[in-house]
Amino acid sequence: MTIDLSYLEKMAGGDVSTKKMMLKVLRDELSKDVPRVKGLYQGQDWEELSRFCHHFKSTIVFSGNQRLIQANEKLWDIAKRKGQNANQGEQLISTIESQGRRVQQEVQQVLRQLQ
Amino acid sequence: MQAQGSQRISKDDVATNNRAIRVLLIEDDFSYSRLIRAMLQFNDEIETEVDICTNLSDGIDQLNAGEYEAILLDLNLPDTRGLATLRQLLAHQPNANVIVLTGTNDRQQGVQAVGEGAQDYLVKGKEIEEQLPRALRFSIQRKQYLTLQRKTEELQRARDIAEETARVREQVIANVSHELRTPMNAILGMSNLLAETTLDNEQQEFTDSILEASQVLLGIINDILLTSSLQKGTVDLHEEVFELPLTVRRIIEVLKPKALAKQLELHYEVPPNWTGRVVGDKQRLSQVLYNIIGNAVKFTEVGQVEVKVSLSTEAIGDKQQVIIAVADSGPGIPPERQADIFQPFVRVKRAGIRIEGTGLGLNIAQQLVVQMNGDIRLTSTVGEGTTFVITLPFELAKEQAPIAVVKQAPRRRIKSGELNIMVVEDHPMNQLVIRQTLLKQWPELELHIAETGEQAVDFINDHRFDLILMDLQLPGIDGYETTAAIRQSTNPHYHRIPILAMTAQPLVSDDERYLLVGMNDYILKPFVPADLFDKITHYTQNK
Numbered sequence: 299m300t301i302d303l304s305y306l307e308k309m310a311g312g313d314v315s316t317k318k319m320m321l322k323v324l325r326d327e328l329s330k331d332v333p334r335v336k337g338l339y340q341g342q343d344w345e346e347l348s349r350f351c352h353h354f355k356s357t358i359v360f361s362g363n364q365r366l367i368q369a370n371e372k373l374w375d376i377a378k379r380k381g382q383n384a385n386q387g388e389q390l391i392s393t394i395e396s397q398g399r400r401v402q403q404e405v406q407q408v409l410r411q412l413q
Numbered sequence: 414m415q416a417q418g419s420q421r422i423s424k425d426d427v428a429t430n431n432r433a434i435r436v437l438l439i440e441d442d443f444s445y446s447r448l449i450r451a452m453l454q455f456n457d458e459i460e461t462e463v464d465i466c467t468n469l470s471d472g473i474d475q476l477n478a479g480e481y482e483a484i485l486l487d488l489n490l491p492d493t494r495g496l497a498t499l500r501q502l503l504a505h506q507p508n509a510n511v512i513v514l515t516g517t518n519d520r521q522q523g524v525q526a527v528g529e530g531a532q533d534y535l536v537k538g539k540e541i542e543e544q545l546p547r548a549l550r551f552s553i554q555r556k557q558y559l560t561l562q563r564k565t566e567e568l569q570r571a572r573d574i575a576e577e578t579a580r581v582r583e584q585v586i587a588n589v590s591h592e593l594r595t596p597m598n599a600i601l602g603m604s605n606l607l608a609e610t611t612l613d614n615e616q617q618e619f620t621d622s623i624l625e626a627s628q629v630l631l632g633i634i635n636d637i638l639l640t641s642s643l644q645k646g647t648v649d650l651h652e653e654v655f656e657l658p659l660t661v662r663r664i665i666e667v668l669k670p671k672a673l674a675k676q677l678e679l680h681y682e683v684p685p686n687w688t689g690r691v692v693g694d695k696q697r698l699s700q701v702l703y704n705i706i707g708n709a710v711k712f713t714e715v716g717q718v719e720v721k722v723s724l725s726t727e728a729i730g731d732k733q734q735v736i737i738a739v740a741d742s743g744p745g746i747p748p749e750r751q752a753d754i755f756q757p758f759v760r761v762k763r764a765g766i767r768i769e770g771t772g773l774g775l776n777i778a779q780q781l782v783v784q785m786n787g788d789i790r791l792t793s794t795v796g797e798g799t800t801f802v803i804t805l806p807f808e809l810a811k812e813q814a815p816i817a818v819v820k821q822a823p824r825r826r827i828k829s830g831e832l833n834i835m836v837v838e839d840h841p842m843n844q845l846v847i848r849q850t851l852l853k854q855w856p857e858l859e860l861h862i863a864e865t866g867e868q869a870v871d872f873i874n875d876h877r878f879d880l881i882l883m884d885l886q887l888p889g890i891d892g893y894e895t896t897a898a899i900r901q902s903t904n905p906h907y908h909r910i911p912i913l914a915m916t917a918q919p920l921v922s923d924d925e926r927y928l929l930v931g932m933n934d935y936i937l938k939p940f941v942p943a944d945l946f947d948k949i950t951h952y953t954q955n956k
């Protein structure tokens with residue numbers, strides 16, 4: 299498992315139904331957010347990408363997936379610098395996509411176990 | 414006119430550092446003055462050097478020409494008589510040590526003379542031989558004592574004035590700085606709002622310049638205020654449980670954009686497997702680290718800045734010594750400047766490079782470290798870099814101790830309809846978390862969630878909220894603008910209800926924009942539920 303749900307569980311306060319709700323929102327948000335990040339990067343909309351990375355950070359912090367969190371941080375740096383030194387950008391998008399998919403799958407797996 | 418004569422009588426000295434006592438005898442009776450001189454010559458108690466004048470006018474001239482430890486004054490002289498003689502003399506020499514010589518029938522006049530400023534009086538007659546040396550000695554001692562007392566009082570007064578002047582100066586600086594901060598906040602806040610409007614390139618450039626300069630100036634004002642508080646000893650430390658590695662990481666995150674902009678590497682390292690939970694003043698430690706690491710980034714043009722946290726094997730009592738080393742590959746500090754680098758307003762000049770700042774940062778850092786019973790040192794080699802080593806004693810927190818919870822009043826209970834809170838938050842995960850967290854604690858709480866600032870402004874028209882939790886970054890109008898709009902509502906209820914910012918930015922308190930637009934406080938995300946409950950309790954306790 300690449301996900302670490304300790305923070306999510308802490309915020310759910312030990313309540314299983316809250317945890318399930320949070321996992322579902324996490325899964326759904328990821329499915330919308332990852333393509334949005336990619337689209338903003340490809341469109342070089344740095345201002346909006348910077349704003350969105352901030353938003354995305356609040357989503358993925360619940361996943362505990364460090365590769366995803368760090369890739370978003372680095373992409374955010376690039377966006378804040380308006381695309382300067384963006385040679386790593388493609389690789390970061392690729393990491394966000396692959397790790398995003400993986401988190402969704404793992405979240406789905408946890409949800410199944412909670413049924 | 415010259416004195417008529419002088420003589421030296423070699424005997425024990427009173428208090429004139431083995432120098433003969435200089436006595437001026439003002440006496441018109443020549444035979445009597447010779448008698449006095451003879452008496453002093455043959456006494457065993459004191460060594461004197463006596464000058465004689467026969468009238469007051471000559472006496473005053475003589476006093477103006479030289480210093481005398483004692484004056485023997487006959488009150489009845491050719492040019493003046495009675496107490497007027499003494500008064501005239503004292504008018505010219507207010508600090509003179511005068512022993513009045515009176516006739517047998519004028520004892521009362523002697524008493525009056527003492528009342529008017531003479532140190533003593535002697536009645537002319539056969540007893541004077543015995544009394545004269547003693548009277549001289551005592552009068553000189555008394556005069557020396559009084560002179561010393563007067564000088565002590567003058568010094569005390571001078572010191573009081575100097576201290577009062579320093580206090581007033583500090584107060585003026587503090588007041589002026591404080592007064593400057595208010596309009597500075599307005600300039601900063603309005604510039605931020607201006608920057609968010611549609612501007613052409615030139616206008617954007619001007620606005621950026623205003624913003625940058627305002628932030629620098631606000632930083633200077635805050636530094637001056639803190640320095641003033643540190644000098645007055647009015648900075649208190651507030652202990653709490655916190656994770657020291659997390660604090661270091663947050664400072665690194667804040668400074669990372671500046672380092673990246675200069676292509677610098679900014680690393681940090683903490684001991685593996687150390688929870689880092691300590692008891693101390695997190696905010697002041699952050700301030701120290703921000704100054705030291707910030708300086709390292711500011712002065713380093715090429716290379717890296719490395720922050721390393723380690724634990725000393727030495728402990729002080731029950732406290733663990735934590736060592737934080739900040740090493741940079743900057744220009745280094747010349748040896749002759751290293752000693753005074755922590756003094757206020759000291760800045761190391763670099764040829765051709767203008768470095769911003771007041772020179773207060775290191776002084777503030779050092780004073781705070783000392784206040785925390787720690788130590789800060791530096792080693793530096795010109796051309797290679799500088800390393801600051803901060804050593805601070807921390808009590809290690811027990812694992813069960815809660816982190817960063819401000820102790821407040823006991824958490825309130827909420828009955829149905831008693832408390833109505835609006836949360837302005839666009840992020841679905843955060844909405845969910847805050848809803849679950851608050852309703853679990855207070856099931857009877859009325860909770861409304863606005864997803865945008867515009868929606869929040871609409872909501873206040875239909876609801877009477879008791880408190881608002883405001884995310885700062887929102888789509889559309891942001892948390893600052895939303896708060897400003899709420900504060901400008903036509904409903905006066907919204908001019909005063911508590912609005913708490915919710916932000917992931919740890920240095921939001923340094924910005925103070927949130928205060929400018931009318932927010933009361935802030936809570937950091939990801940939030941600790943207990944902290945959130947305590948803040949809500951605190952701000953609604955009178956509800």
